[in-house]
Amino acid sequence: MDAEDHGIRLLGPVELRWAGTPVPLPRRQQRLLLGVLALSPNRIVPVHRLLELLWPDRPPEGGRRQVQVLVSRLRGLLGRAGAGGEAAVLATGSGYGLRVDPLAVDAHRFGALAERARASGDDEEKAALLRQALDLWRGPALDEAATGAARDTLCVGLEEARRVVLEEHIEASLRLGRHRQVLSTLAGEVAADPVRERLVALLMLALYRSGRVAEALDAYERLRERLADDLGLDPGPEVARLRQDILCADPALDEPGPGGPARRAPLTGRSGDLEGEGMVLLGLGRMRFAQDRFAESAAAYAEALRCFERIGDRRHRAAALSGLGTVRAEAGRFEPAETALQEAAALFARLGDLAGRAHAAYMLGFLCRERGDDDAALSLLDEALATFQRIDDRRGEALLQRSIGLVHRGRGEYAAAADRSRAARRLFAGLGDAHGAGYADQALAKIHIRRGDLALAEPGLRTGLRVCSRLGDRFGRGLILRTIGELRIAQDDPSGAGRALTDALAVWDELELPLWRARTLTVLARLETGGTASAALREAAEIFLQAGSREAADLDGKPVTAADLGGNPVATALE
Structure with a gap:
C-alpha cells in the first residue's frame, strides 16, 4: 500500500489516513495528542509531559481526566479506521504510548530516508533519496496542532532537520551539475532564513556557475549587512573564502564535467593548504558555538589550533585558543578553559591585539566569577571593559x-x-x-x-x-x-514553575551542559519534598564538585565535599 495513503502524517497539518481513507481529527488537541505520541512511537509519554504540551500555559482542573478522554477518543478513531491490528494506544500507570511501525509515521520515514542517503556513495542515489525525504513535507511540522511553547518543544528539531536535508540535497545536486535546477529553491530558502550562511554560500555557488557573478557577490553583501544589523557579526571564513574565490574566478569552483564532479566540493580547504583548512575550521568552530553545538565547536577549534601550530601562525593560533577556551568555559570545563585562555591572552598581548586580549580577559573574568573569586573577576572584567571602550x-x-x-x-x-x-x-x-x-x-x-x-x-x-x-x-x-x-516560585505558582524548569532541564540535557542542569535542579528541588528533593540536590552537588564551580560552597551554607553527596542539603540557587 502507498505510504502516502497509509499512516500518520506530521510534516504539515496532522493527518491520520488508514487504508487510503482520511480519518477526521476535528479538535486541535486531538491532533496534538496524536502528534506527540507518534513522534515517540512504542514509548510511553508521561502524563505530566502530555499536560505540559497540551496546555502550555497552565493545565486545567481535571487535566488528567481530559487526557484520558482524548486518549479514549483516539482509540475509537483508530478502531473505526481499521488500524487496530497495526496501531494502538498503550496505557500504563505513568502515561500513554502509541504502538505503531515508526515507518508508518512520515517524520520517522523522513529520518530513515535521510540516513539511507548519507550512507550512499552515489550522488544520483543520494539526491533521489533526499528528494523523497523532502517531498514528505506538506507545510510546517504539526501545523494547526502545536502552537506556542509546544511548537518550540516539538517542532524546532524537525524543522532544523528539514533544512539540513535540503542543504545536503542541494550539495548533491551541485556536484551533479544541476545548479540551475536548484536556484529557485535556494532563493526562496535564503529569503526565509537570510542569515543561514551555508544556504547563502550554496546560492552564491549556484549563481556563479549559472554565469550570474554579480548576483552571487550581491548575495554575500546582503548576508554581511544582515549579520551586522541583526547579530553584530561578520560572515564566517567559509563564505568569505568563497566570495574571494568568486572574485578570482577560481577554476576549482567550475561545474563538474561529463566525467564526474568538480575537482573539489564547495567550501572545503585545498589539499595541503593548512592555512585555508585552519580558517575553515575556525569558522566552523564559531558557527557550531553559535548553534550551541559545544562538542562540535570545541573539536573544530582544536583542529584549527593544530593547523596553525604546524605553520607557526601565531595570530590565528591565538584566535583558535580563545575560541576553544570560550567553548570549554561555557560547557563548564573550567581548568582546560583557563589554560587555553591564558595562553591566548599572552599571545594577543605580544601581538598587540587589543580586542583579542580584551575578549580573553573577559572570559578569564567569567571563569573567576564561576569559581566564586569575585575580586579577581571584577579586576579582569574592568580591564576588558576599559579596552572595549578605548577601541569603541x-x-x-x-x-x-x-x-x-x-x-x-x-x-x-x-x-x-x-x-x-x-x-x-x-x-x-x-x-x-x-x-x-x-x-x-x-x-x-x-x-x-x-x-x-x-x-x-x-x-x-x-x-x-x-x-x-x-x-x-x-x-x-x-x-x-x-x-x-x-x-513562578516567587509568585507561589508551583505548577508553572515546574513546567518552566522541566523545559529548561530538557534544553540542558539536549546541549549536554551538566553544570546548567545542576543549577536548574537546585531550583527544582524547592518544589519537591523528601527523597525527590534529596536526589536532585545530590546530583547537583556532585556536578558542582566535579566542575569546581562556586555553588560547591553554597549548598546548605557550607562547602560541599564528597561526603556530602549522600546527605540532604538545602539549595540556595545563586545563578
Missing part, C-alpha cells in the same frame, strides 16, 4: 556591563547590578541588537526577583524568550526558562 567596541562594552552586573548581583549589591544591566541594555538597544537586549533583560529580571519586584520581571523575560526562540538560541531559551521558573 560597543557590543564588547555591552557584554562587559552585563557580566560585571552578574558579579554585583552575586554579592547582593543589587543597585550596582541593576545599573550595569540597564547600561548593557541601552548599549544593545542602540546597536539594534534585540538578542543581546534579551540577555540584559534576563539579568535585570533576576535582580527584580531577588528584590521582590515580581511584576517588573515578567515582560522582559517573555520578550527575551520570544527572541531566543525565533533565533534558535537554545542556550538563551534554557536560561530564560530557568529564570521564569524562579519567578
Whole structure:
C-alpha cells in the first residue's frame, strides 16, 4: 500500500489516513495528542509531559481526566479506521504510548530516508533519496496542532532537520551539475532564513556557475549587512573564502564535467593548504558555538589550533585558543578553559591585539566569577571593559556591563547590578541588537526577583524568550526558562514553575551542559519534598564538585565535599 495513503502524517497539518481513507481529527488537541505520541512511537509519554504540551500555559482542573478522554477518543478513531491490528494506544500507570511501525509515521520515514542517503556513495542515489525525504513535507511540522511553547518543544528539531536535508540535497545536486535546477529553491530558502550562511554560500555557488557573478557577490553583501544589523557579526571564513574565490574566478569552483564532479566540493580547504583548512575550521568552530553545538565547536577549534601550530601562525593560533577556551568555559570545563585562555591572552598581548586580549580577559573574568573569586573577576572584567571602550567596541562594552552586573548581583549589591544591566541594555538597544537586549533583560529580571519586584520581571523575560526562540538560541531559551521558573516560585505558582524548569532541564540535557542542569535542579528541588528533593540536590552537588564551580560552597551554607553527596542539603540557587 502507498505510504502516502497509509499512516500518520506530521510534516504539515496532522493527518491520520488508514487504508487510503482520511480519518477526521476535528479538535486541535486531538491532533496534538496524536502528534506527540507518534513522534515517540512504542514509548510511553508521561502524563505530566502530555499536560505540559497540551496546555502550555497552565493545565486545567481535571487535566488528567481530559487526557484520558482524548486518549479514549483516539482509540475509537483508530478502531473505526481499521488500524487496530497495526496501531494502538498503550496505557500504563505513568502515561500513554502509541504502538505503531515508526515507518508508518512520515517524520520517522523522513529520518530513515535521510540516513539511507548519507550512507550512499552515489550522488544520483543520494539526491533521489533526499528528494523523497523532502517531498514528505506538506507545510510546517504539526501545523494547526502545536502552537506556542509546544511548537518550540516539538517542532524546532524537525524543522532544523528539514533544512539540513535540503542543504545536503542541494550539495548533491551541485556536484551533479544541476545548479540551475536548484536556484529557485535556494532563493526562496535564503529569503526565509537570510542569515543561514551555508544556504547563502550554496546560492552564491549556484549563481556563479549559472554565469550570474554579480548576483552571487550581491548575495554575500546582503548576508554581511544582515549579520551586522541583526547579530553584530561578520560572515564566517567559509563564505568569505568563497566570495574571494568568486572574485578570482577560481577554476576549482567550475561545474563538474561529463566525467564526474568538480575537482573539489564547495567550501572545503585545498589539499595541503593548512592555512585555508585552519580558517575553515575556525569558522566552523564559531558557527557550531553559535548553534550551541559545544562538542562540535570545541573539536573544530582544536583542529584549527593544530593547523596553525604546524605553520607557526601565531595570530590565528591565538584566535583558535580563545575560541576553544570560550567553548570549554561555557560547557563548564573550567581548568582546560583557563589554560587555553591564558595562553591566548599572552599571545594577543605580544601581538598587540587589543580586542583579542580584551575578549580573553573577559572570559578569564567569567571563569573567576564561576569559581566564586569575585575580586579577581571584577579586576579582569574592568580591564576588558576599559579596552572595549578605548577601541569603541560597543557590543564588547555591552557584554562587559552585563557580566560585571552578574558579579554585583552575586554579592547582593543589587543597585550596582541593576545599573550595569540597564547600561548593557541601552548599549544593545542602540546597536539594534534585540538578542543581546534579551540577555540584559534576563539579568535585570533576576535582580527584580531577588528584590521582590515580581511584576517588573515578567515582560522582559517573555520578550527575551520570544527572541531566543525565533533565533534558535537554545542556550538563551534554557536560561530564560530557568529564570521564569524562579519567578513562578516567587509568585507561589508551583505548577508553572515546574513546567518552566522541566523545559529548561530538557534544553540542558539536549546541549549536554551538566553544570546548567545542576543549577536548574537546585531550583527544582524547592518544589519537591523528601527523597525527590534529596536526589536532585545530590546530583547537583556532585556536578558542582566535579566542575569546581562556586555553588560547591553554597549548598546548605557550607562547602560541599564528597561526603556530602549522600546527605540532604538545602539549595540556595545563586545563578
